[in-house]
Amino acid sequence: MHRYIPHTEEEIKRMLQEIGVNSIEDLFVDVPKTIDGYNIPEGKDEFTVRKIVEGLAKENVSFDPENVFLGAGVYYHYIPTVVKHLASNPNFVTAYTPYQAEVSQGTLQMLFEYQTMMCELTGMEVANSSMYDGASAFAESLLMATRITGKTKMLVAQSINPEYRTVAKTYTKPQGIEILEVKYDETGKVDMTNLKSLLSEDVAAVAVAYPNFFGIIEDLKAIRELVPQNVVFIVVAEPVSLALLEAPGKFGADIVVGEGQALGVTPNLGGPGIGFFATLEKHVRKMPGRLIGETKDIEGKKGYVMILQTREQHIRREKATSNICSNQAYIALINAIYLSTMGPQGLKEVAWRSYNNAHVLAKMLEEKGFQRVFKGEFFNEFVIKVPENYREKWHAMVREGILGPIPIDRVYKSLGPSALVCATEVNTKTSMMKLVEVMSK
Amino acid sequence: MTIFEKSVPGRKGYELPVYDIEEVKCEIPEHLLRKEPPMLPEVSEVDVVRHYTDLALKNYSVDRGFYPLGSCTMKYNPKINEDMAALFANFHPFQPRETITGAIKLMGHLKELLCEITGTDDMTLQPAAGAHGELTGLLVARAYFEDKGELEKRRKVLVPDSAHGTNPASAAMAGFEVIELKSGEDGCVNLDELKAHLDDSVAVIMLTNPNTLGLFEKDILEIAKMAHEVGALLYYDGANLNAIMGRTRPGDMGFDIVHLNLHKTFSTPHGMGGPGSGPIGVKKHLAPYLPVPVVRKTENGYDLDYNLPKSIGMVRSFYGNFLVMVKAYTYILTMGNKGLKQVSDMAVLNANYLRKKLSRLYKVAYNRICMHEFVIDNEEFSRKTGVKTLDIAKRILDYGMHAPTIYFPLIVHEAMMIEPTETESKMTLDRFVEILEKIYEEAHNNPELVKKAPYTTPVRRLDDVSATKFPIFRYTRK
Numbered sequence: 001m002h003r004y005i006p007h008t009e010e011e012i013k014r015m016l017q018e019i020g021v022n023s024i025e026d027l028f029v030d031v032p033k034t035i036d037g038y039n040i041p042e043g044k045d046e047f048t049v050r051k052i053v054e055g056l057a058k059e060n061v062s063f064d065p066e067n068v069f070l071g072a073g074v075y076y077h078y079i080p081t082v083v084k085h086l087a088s089n090p091n092f093v094t095a096y097t098p099y100q101a102e103v104s105q106g107t108l109q110m111l112f113e114y115q116t117m118m119c120e121l122t123g124m125e126v127a128n129s130s131m132y133d134g135a136s137a138f139a140e141s142l143l144m145a146t147r148i149t150g151k152t153k154m155l156v157a158q159s160i161n162p163e164y165r166t167v168a169k170t171y172t173k174p175q176g177i178e179i180l181e182v183k184y185d186e187t188g189k190v191d192m193t194n195l196k197s198l199l200s201e202d203v204a205a206v207a208v209a210y211p212n213f214f215g216i217i218e219d220l221k222a223i224r225e226l227v228p229q230n231v232v233f234i235v236v237a238e239p240v241s242l243a244l245l246e247a248p249g250k251f252g253a254d255i256v257v258g259e260g261q262a263l264g265v266t267p268n269l270g271g272p273g274i275g276f277f278a279t280l281e282k283h284v285r286k287m288p289g290r291l292i293g294e295t296k297d298i299e300g301k302k303g304y305v306m307i308l309q310t311r312e313q314h315i316r317r318e319k320a321t322s323n324i325c326s327n328q329a330y331i332a333l334i335n336a337i338y339l340s341t342m343g344p345q346g347l348k349e350v351a352w353r354s355y356n357n358a359h360v361l362a363k364m365l366e367e368k369g370f371q372r373v374f375k376g377e378f379f380n381e382f383v384i385k386v387p388e389n390y391r392e393k394w395h396a397m398v399r400e401g402i403l404g405p406i407p408i409d410r411v412y413k414s415l416g417p418s419a420l421v422c423a424t425e426v427n428t429k430t431s432m433m434k435l436v437e438v439m440s441k
Numbered sequence: 442m443t444i445f446e447k448s449v450p451g452r453k454g455y456e457l458p459v460y461d462i463e464e465v466k467c468e469i470p471e472h473l474l475r476k477e478p479p480m481l482p483e484v485s486e487v488d489v490v491r492h493y494t495d496l497a498l499k500n501y502s503v504d505r506g507f508y509p510l511g512s513c514t515m516k517y518n519p520k521i522n523e524d525m526a527a528l529f530a531n532f533h534p535f536q537p538r539e540t541i542t543g544a545i546k547l548m549g550h551l552k553e554l555l556c557e558i559t560g561t562d563d564m565t566l567q568p569a570a571g572a573h574g575e576l577t578g579l580l581v582a583r584a585y586f587e588d589k590g591e592l593e594k595r596r597k598v599l600v601p602d603s604a605h606g607t608n609p610a611s612a613a614m615a616g617f618e619v620i621e622l623k624s625g626e627d628g629c630v631n632l633d634e635l636k637a638h639l640d641d642s643v644a645v646i647m648l649t650n651p652n653t654l655g656l657f658e659k660d661i662l663e664i665a666k667m668a669h670e671v672g673a674l675l676y677y678d679g680a681n682l683n684a685i686m687g688r689t690r691p692g693d694m695g696f697d698i699v700h701l702n703l704h705k706t707f708s709t710p711h712g713m714g715g716p717g718s719g720p721i722g723v724k725k726h727l728a729p730y731l732p733v734p735v736v737r738k739t740e741n742g743y744d745l746d747y748n749l750p751k752s753i754g755m756v757r758s759f760y761g762n763f764l765v766m767v768k769a770y771t772y773i774l775t776m777g778n779k780g781l782k783q784v785s786d787m788a789v790l791n792a793n794y795l796r797k798k799l800s801r802l803y804k805v806a807y808n809r810i811c812m813h814e815f816v817i818d819n820e821e822f823s824r825k826t827g828v829k830t831l832d833i834a835k836r837i838l839d840y841g842m843h844a845p846t847i848y849f850p851l852i853v854h855e856a857m858m859i860e861p862t863e864t865e866s867k868m869t870l871d872r873f874v875e876i877l878e879k880i881y882e883e884a885h886n887n888p889e890l891v892k893k894a895p896y897t898t899p900v901r902r903l904d905d906v907s908a909t910k911f912p913i914f915r916y917t918r919k
Contacts, residue, residue: 095711297902
């Protein structure tokens with residue numbers, strides 16, 4: 001028997017006797033036997049398995065994080081050692097969804113604290129306990145806007161991460177939702193004239209990113225002033241930047257969503273990350289996802305449970321606010337440990353260094369003749385014009401150990417040859433000088 | 442105590458390297474600058490370590506013991522899977538493709554293995570969970586019918602009343618009208634009921650097989666034939682795949698779309714509710730509609746194919762929960778062909794052993810040979826003793842084990858759904874039986890004792906009614 005299965009021959013015999021059948025085959029009489037095993041290799045010992053998977057891992061190129069200037073939604077930041085160690089606790093790793101609250105208080109309290117931290121960062125009143133990722137959280141925010149307003153027209157800024165907009169199209173199409181794209185102007189911000197011209201009675205929501213895909217910091221105040229109060233204002237936010245930038249909640253956002261990978265999670269080739277989702281109490285019954293609330297036990301002791309479950313699929317079935325069941329709870333734990341360790345000062349320092357490094361790097365590149373495409377204020381990413389052959393150079397930089405700024409002109413064709421440069425606190429002066437040198441060659 | 446209450450202004454648990462880069466002037470406009478710092482904890486590293494270690498102690502987990510949640514497949518999660526996933530933690534999804542050939546190859550291998558296991562022709566690994574896979578599968582079906590010019594008339598998705606809640610919810614999200622099929626007296630799909638609803642207005646029939654009662658839909662081949670005769674597609678909810686490995690495949694039974702829960706059958710841990718991974722396999726005719734990118738074999742390896750003009754688009758960023766895929770891949774390499782068959786054999790043996798032993802005192806709904814799980818019907822028990830399924834579940838916690846899934850499937854009142862999985866020994870199962878025997882006795886002799894359970898857990902029974910009525914969504918500093 002395989003080592004993960006404890007049964008001895010003797011036990012199997014006794015169990016079959018207890019059941020009253022002669023063989024294992026007798027248990028499968030209803031099942032049409034269409035195959036005799038699979039056409040796949042036989043199992044292997046763990047040393048051999050390790051060798052195979054390590055072999056595949058080694059076929060990839062890893063980069064020293066200080067030499068990474070690629071962001072576009074996934075970021076390298078310092079991750080304190082405690083994060084991995086505490087999150088590896090098997091009582092977190094191998095627990096299920098907290099259906100039996102009395103033996104899941106660790107999970108429930110952690111998620112309640114995570115919700116609180118996300119409320120604090122976003123300036124919102126309620127945050128759920130996670131979505132799959134930033135893109136699907138954004139898509140669900142549009143569905144929620146339709147539930148709130150009963151309307152189906154969405155104004156979505158072109159400067160929102162292109163993959164988020166692709167996912168949003170996939171999610172919203174069956175609901176008959178129409179997405180109109182709002183242009184950006186020469187500052188890289190939402191083109192206010194264009195936004196104004198698109199606003200009409202039948203608009204459900206206006207969605208912008210903060211900072212947006214180009215790294216530009218949108219003026220949420222000006223946008224909210226333009227957008228009528230009965231239109232749902234959705235902000236896709238980058239959580240690290242929120243230590244430095246005013247919280248979207250302060251500007252009257254109705255829903256704030258985003259990707260939480262930057263908060264202590266390794267890049268993981270893009271997954272798992274985590275979607276965060278925050279809103280106002282008045283909208284909470286239209287909200288997707290699992291919510292944890294505080295309560296008391298029969299002796300008056302404080303405890304935590306899942307709440308407002310009547311929004312969810314296991315109760316409401318086809319009338320649920322979403323079909324989401326499994327989420328990214330484990331990544332919420334990583335976010336919570338990271339934020340606890342960094343605290344308000346640590347996160348602000350990370351945000352400031354990311355901002356500062358990006359601005360220093362921008363200056364260095366500008367001195368070498370690279371022009372910034374947009375004039376607007378930016379956080380830790382910015383777009384530069386690059387030569388026609390940049391894409392080849394981008395691939396060639398790998399040999400120098402550099403993961404360079406990603407070319408974005410295939411998605412934003414009208415920009416012409418251009419690349420999105422990213423810096424965070426992990427980049428150094430030396431690595432930035434090296435990048436500038438390689439790019440100028 | 443929450444971590445916020447442990448916070449002391451000015452305390453910190455981090456240290457960044459000395460910062461030696463010249464500082465620029467902050468150019469963020471004043472009104473966009475944060476005025477008040479977020480109320481995050483200000484604690485030391487030791488505080489953080491103790492807080493989260495303490496929280497972990499308040500959790501039950503598979504590593505602590507038996508976790509017989511029906512339809513959840515709480516099997517042992519091998520440690521090597523975690524180590525192997527960690528090898529891929531530092532790759533950026535937008536790295537040049539030639540720098541992630543190993544990762545792409547792994548996805549390619551995994552896809553081939555899972556296609557073989559499900560009997561499907563093509564697959565996307567992008568969905569992040571089972572329900573996400575369902576939505577993806579139904580969007581694929583939608584795109585297929587749209588392409589054929591049939592979407593106007595094919596508005597319905599048929600779902601048995603015993604189905605997981607995600608099935609109807611996913612169908613609604615994909616824009617279909619949900620029609621519930623009443624189960625037959627034997628707990629399976631009733632062919633007459635199916636016939637009554639089946640015509641060319643049906644797009645998809647969603648089934649899980651074995652179904653949520655743990656019974657194999659014995660008419661599955663007939664159901665598939667009926668579905669295909671009216672041009673409908675058959676969808677397989679893979680939550681219960683752990684019962685049939687090595688013997689049959691959803692694709693062989695006639696299913697057109699199959700989702701898998703890698704966090705169930707393929708032992709990647711549940712992580713308190715996620716991340717999961719919900720790949721969907723499809724038959725050839727549906728392959729053009731899969732989300733992009735699709736991993737494909739090429740002349741010199743594997744590559745990502747974004748060139749699917751009929752694709753539904755993307756259902757999340759990038760490639761999916763990649764690290765979860767690494768764990769599932771490691772598991773399949775470890776188990777291999779014979780190992781996977783042993784998994785299902787022993788999962789079904791365990792379920793039947795428990796069913797037989799418990800049926801002496803408890804009423805098993807549809808008490809016949811079951812697959813990997815079965816359902817206990819406590820309606821009569823509860824009428825006689827006043828002890829509800831919820832009370833039994835809470836009392837099990839006192840004895841140091843986790844409760845089964847309760848109040849599901851909806852078609853059994855006071856249901857208790859038990860899935861032991863293959864990684865549990867006879868000794869563990871016998872202990873669980875003893876506990877349920879003890880509770881049976883208690884319910885008859887001292888029902889109040891059971892009704893007030895649990896007693897030994899970190900908190901006693903929690904008031905979830907007022908938690909929802911007067912919700913407290915977050916910690917607020919007094």
